[in-house]
Amino acid sequence: MKNNLDARLLKFLSNAKVPSTKLLALESDASKRNYYRSKIKKKNFLIMDSSYEKNSLKSFVKISDWLSKKGYSTPDIFYRELSKGFCMIEDFGDSKFSTLKNKDMKEKYELSIQLLRSLSKKKPPNFLNKYSKFIFKQELNLFIDWYLFYNKNKARKAISLWNEIWDSLFCKVDNYNKKAVVLRDFHVDNLFWLRNRDGIKKIGLIDFQDAVIGHPCYDLVSLLQDVRVNISDKERCRLYNYYMYENKIDHKLFEESYFIFGTQRLIKIIGIFYRLKLLHKKENYIKFIPRTWELLKKNINYPQLKDLNDWFNKYVF
Numbered sequence: 001m002k003n004n005l006d007a008r009l010l011k012f013l014s015n016a017k018v019p020s021t022k023l024l025a026l027e028s029d030a031s032k033r034n035y036y037r038s039k040i041k042k043k044n045f046l047i048m049d050s051s052y053e054k055n056s057l058k059s060f061v062k063i064s065d066w067l068s069k070k071g072y073s074t075p076d077i078f079y080r081e082l083s084k085g086f087c088m089i090e091d092f093g094d095s096k097f098s099t100l101k102n103k104d105m106k107e108k109y110e111l112s113i114q115l116l117r118s119l120s121k122k123k124p125p126n127f128l129n130k131y132s133k134f135i136f137k138q139e140l141n142l143f144i145d146w147y148l149f150y151n152k153n154k155a156r157k158a159i160s161l162w163n164e165i166w167d168s169l170f171c172k173v174d175n176y177n178k179k180a181v182v183l184r185d186f187h188v189d190n191l192f193w194l195r196n197r198d199g200i201k202k203i204g205l206i207d208f209q210d211a212v213i214g215h216p217c218y219d220l221v222s223l224l225q226d227v228r229v230n231i232s233d234k235e236r237c238r239l240y241n242y243y244m245y246e247n248k249i250d251h252k253l254f255e256e257s258y259f260i261f262g263t264q265r266l267i268k269i270i271g272i273f274y275r276l277k278l279l280h281k282k283e284n285y286i287k288f289i290p291r292t293w294e295l296l297k298k299n300i301n302y303p304q305l306k307d308l309n310d311w312f313n314k315y316v317f
Contacts, residue, residue: 051085060209097188120216131214142271186219221262
């Protein structure tokens with residue numbers, strides 16, 4: 001596949017002593033990164049081309065090192081040229097949660113939740129940024145800009161009320177004092193089942209370069225309200241209670257934050273998926289939109305989200 005590769009990537013492959021003809025391009029994700037899998041027998045690795053997201057790769061390596069030292073499974077890094085945006089990493093194989101059969105998922109979800117409970121007890125590293133109000137509102141604006149008012153004049157009253165509602169909701173979640181490392185994209189496409197490892201090391205982690213310091217409920221709601229997979233309400237409730245069991249936290253405050261962040265995240269996802277379609281011509285994520293709306297409509301019926309529910313009924317539904 002040499003003819004299709006960028007000259008900078010070919011130079012990296014030469015430095016890493018990897019023949020370009022022995023690589024298989026993988027399907028691209030929602031980012032600007034590209035991945036290539038080794039076709040060399042008994043040599044399992046991926047080439048990550050993050051040349052358009054160099055800072056993202058630097059963050060990935062830094063956070064990966066921290067997670068690995070704390071006992072979590074992240075891809076080993078065999079060779080890297082961070083200034084160029086290239087990396088050769090361990091290949092976790094084809095055991096993504098999203099590719100596994102539903103009937104085999106009980107143990108995997110429970111172990112993932114054990115991992116989140118463990119992670120919530122670790123002191124966050126100093127180099128991570130806080131999940132700020134700016135990030136929180138910026139993500140919500142994706143829904144406004146790329147879905148609700150795309151190519152339309154924004155209704156001033158609707159936007160004013162929207163900001164007022166979310167300012168109030170952010171104050172509620174920001175007061176939670178048990179901050180933790182939040183991986184941000186903790187869902188079935190970023191979790192791998194590493195059957196030959198022990199305990200929570202069986203869970204392989206990727207795509208954590210956007211990690212921040214924030215509320216521990218964020219990754220839990222990412223997992224349980226994942227738009228890519230259909231978890232029944234009953235199973236979602238069971239797994240939520242599994243996380244909360246003997247967890248010495250304020251259950252009422254945690255639940256409120258869970259629904260606020262879960263709702264904010266679903267709203268953000270609608271904006272992201274429409275941006276991918278409209279700006280980047282990536283239409284394969286639109287198939288998840290009905291599931292996203294289904295989850296969102298359930299969330300905004302939560303009593304503490306009444307004002308938001310009213311807003312959606314007035315300006316969206």
